[in-house]
Amino acid sequence: MSAAIDLAVSTVIFALRPDAAGHLVLSIPLVRRTRDPFEGRWALPGGAADAAESLADTAARKLAETTGLSPAYLEQLYCFGEPDRSPSGRVVSVVYWALVRTDEAELAAEGENVAWFEADELPQLAFDHNLIVGYALWRLRTKLEYSRIAHAFLGPTFTLAELRQVHEIVLQKPLDPANFRRQIEASRAVVPTGQHVTGGRHRPPRLYRYDASVQLVDNGPLTSAGIR
Amino acid sequence: MSAAIDLAVSTVIFALRPDAAGHLVLSIPLVRRTRDPFEGRWALPGGAADAAESLADTAARKLAETTGLSPAYLEQLYCFGEPDRSPSGRVVSVVYWALVRTDEAELAAEGENVAWFEADELPQLAFDHNLIVGYALWRLRTKLEYSRIAHAFLGPTFTLAELRQVHEIVLQKPLDPANFRRQIEASRAVVPTGQHVTGGRHRPPRLYRYDASVQLVDNGPLTSAGIR
Numbered sequence: 001m002s003a004a005i006d007l008a009v010s011t012v013i014f015a016l017r018p019d020a021a022g023h024l025v026l027s028i029p030l031v032r033r034t035r036d037p038f039e040g041r042w043a044l045p046g047g048a049a050d051a052a053e054s055l056a057d058t059a060a061r062k063l064a065e066t067t068g069l070s071p072a073y074l075e076q077l078y079c080f081g082e083p084d085r086s087p088s089g090r091v092v093s094v095v096y097w098a099l100v101r102t103d104e105a106e107l108a109a110e111g112e113n114v115a116w117f118e119a120d121e122l123p124q125l126a127f128d129h130n131l132i133v134g135y136a137l138w139r140l141r142t143k144l145e146y147s148r149i150a151h152a153f154l155g156p157t158f159t160l161a162e163l164r165q166v167h168e169i170v171l172q173k174p175l176d177p178a179n180f181r182r183q184i185e186a187s188r189a190v191v192p193t194g195q196h197v198t199g200g201r202h203r204p205p206r207l208y209r210y211d212a213s214v215q216l217v218d219n220g221p222l223t224s225a226g227i228r
Numbered sequence: 229m230s231a232a233i234d235l236a237v238s239t240v241i242f243a244l245r246p247d248a249a250g251h252l253v254l255s256i257p258l259v260r261r262t263r264d265p266f267e268g269r270w271a272l273p274g275g276a277a278d279a280a281e282s283l284a285d286t287a288a289r290k291l292a293e294t295t296g297l298s299p300a301y302l303e304q305l306y307c308f309g310e311p312d313r314s315p316s317g318r319v320v321s322v323v324y325w326a327l328v329r330t331d332e333a334e335l336a337a338e339g340e341n342v343a344w345f346e347a348d349e350l351p352q353l354a355f356d357h358n359l360i361v362g363y364a365l366w367r368l369r370t371k372l373e374y375s376r377i378a379h380a381f382l383g384p385t386f387t388l389a390e391l392r393q394v395h396e397i398v399l400q401k402p403l404d405p406a407n408f409r410r411q412i413e414a415s416r417a418v419v420p421t422g423q424h425v426t427g428g429r430h431r432p433p434r435l436y437r438y439d440a441s442v443q444l445v446d447n448g449p450l451t452s453a454g455i456r
Binding site: 049051052079081082083090092 | 232279281310
């Protein structure tokens with residue numbers, strides 16, 4: 001029976017990228033399909049699973065091939081397997097989601113068939129990819145609140161204002177700076193580095209880093225699928 | 229490439245069952261393999277994916293066929309796809325996990341090739357099934373604390389003592405009754421039914437139910453994979 005099922009691997013990649021007005025927005029890169037089904041529609045980067053490669057490795061390789069990106073965070077999202085999700089035969093897709101930093105996202109390949117879209121304002125995508133992105137958005141927003149993945153959008157050190165901005169953009173709501181500081185400090189997820197932002201300011205903001213001794217998130221049972 | 233990959237569906241089923249001394253223990257049913265690879269070893273119930281059926285439906289059907297069980301809770305756990313996990317060729321397994329009530333578990337089929345095991349004291353299983361059960365245990369214990377799935381082990385109504393017992397057995401630690409009551413009441417996850425346990429007691433315990441207006445857990449993007 002299983003011979004009639006194709007296995008694919010796709011990835012939802014999130015980054016905070018500047019829009020035309022220079023404001024950071026939650027964005028995902030998509031690839032335009034050049035063949036049927038759904039020729040011309042935008043779709044998640046991915047492709048057929050490879051018999052010799054782990055699923056996470058296939059996800060990372062397909063990502064690199066189409067977008068040039070190498071994410072700071074890669075986690076399995078869900079396996080999508082409804083019988084009618086592809087008009088050209090049964091395809092089960094193992095979907096990963098990934099976070100990349102803003103500076104990395106700026107280096108991503110773009111072209112006629114690869115482009116970034118605002119995550120909350122997508123066109124009609126190929127297959128069930130709108131459903132998949134919607135679920136990935138829900139997972140990102142949920143996980144941001146109970147775990148500590150926001151730092152994957154940032155560099156290794158950051159100010160509390162930068163961290164709060166990541167939360168504000170992803171959660172799409174303003175956060176009170178004093179409350180945010182209290183919550184973050186109470187969570188003990190970040191620790192001061194002892195350093196400050198360099199530059200000519202009178203009171204330069206303190207730099208923080210995540211506490212690496214705390215397990216960050218559920219990365220699945222296999223470390224190879226975790227933070228790279 | 230994907231033609232060389234077999235797709236399977238398996239399920240980790242948890243129930244609280246009485247051991248020989250009559251104490252409830254966290255248990256899972258396993259099926260003895262009757263052919264290679266791993267002939268004679270115990271394994272998770274499951275089988276090949278079916279091209280005409282959703283993955284969750286295959287999981288539920290295989291469960292019913294081997295154990296007779298129809299779980300109160302069924303959720304996708306993870307897709308396991310390491311290249312070397314089966315000695316007879318590449319197999320990707322979409323694994324579900326399920327909870328069944330104690331009274332249902334007592335009706336489950338048992339026989340020479342189907343038996344219940346204590347979840348924390350398993351023999352060496354076929355394939356990577358020890359790894360899979362270990363991950364399912366971790367997910368169950370994590371989810372019990374931040375969401376509200378314990379009721380799937382119970383009937384629709386229960387006393388706080390019964391709910392605490394579920395937590396104690398799954399988490400393998402005693403919980404202070406007064407603290408537990410405060411935490412559960414603060415979470416607003418359960419509401420009093422207004423009824424009490426029937427019987428001849430002077431002060432019969434109050435019965436509670438889960439508040440159905442609160443979304444219970446992340447059941448994945450597809451309602452068909454959720455609570456049945």
